[in-house]
Amino acid sequence: MRLAAGFSLIDHGIVGLRTELPLAQVIVYVLATGVGMLLLTGLWTPIAGALAAAVELWCAFDQPQDSLTHILLVTLGAALALVGPGAWSVDARLFGWKRINIRNRKS
Numbered sequence: 001m002r003l004a005a006g007f008s009l010i011d012h013g014i015v016g017l018r019t020e021l022p023l024a025q026v027i028v029y030v031l032a033t034g035v036g037m038l039l040l041t042g043l044w045t046p047i048a049g050a051l052a053a054a055v056e057l058w059c060a061f062d063q064p065q066d067s068l069t070h071i072l073l074v075t076l077g078a079a080l081a082l083v084g085p086g087a088w089s090v091d092a093r094l095f096g097w098k099r100i101n102i103r104n105r106k107s
Contacts, residue, residue, distance in 0.1 A: 002039050002085065005076040009036030009052055012059075012073070025062075031055055039080065042089020049081030 013033030017026065032055050038048035053074045060070035084098065085091040 001076060001080060001083075002042060002045070002089070005049075005052060005073060005080060006036045006038075006040035008069075008073055008076075009033065009039065009056075012036075012069075028055055028058060028062075032059075042085040042091050045085035045089060045091050046081045049077045049079070052077030053081065 009032045013029045013031075013036060016029035016032070021029070031051070035048050035052045035055060038044055039052065054077075056070045056073040056077060060067045060074065063070070087097050
C-alpha cells in the first residue's frame with residue numbers, strides 16, 4: 001500500500017510540475033512529491049499518510065475532472081495514517097514494529 005501510494009504521489013507531483021502553474025499549485029505538487037518519497041521509504045508514515053490525504057483531498061476539489069484518482073489516494077493516505085508503516089520501513093527500524101494481537105473472547 002505504501003509503495004502504490006508513494007509512486008502515485010511522486011508521479012502526480014512530477015507530472016504537475018512540468019507545466020507553468022501559479023505558486024499555490026506548485027507548492028501542492030512539491031508537497032505531494034515529498035510526501036510520496038516519505039511513504040516510499042516508510043519514514044514518518046502516519047504524518048505522511050495524513051498529509052497525503054489532505055493534499056489529495058485538496059486536489060480532488062481543485063481539479064474535479066480527475067477526481068477518482070485523487071479520491072483513491074485520499075483513502076490510501078488515510079489508511080496508511082491509521083494502519084502504520086509495516087515491517088519493512090524506516091519507522092519500523094527506528095521505533096520498532098508495533099503488532100496488535102487480538103485475543104479470542106470467551107463467553
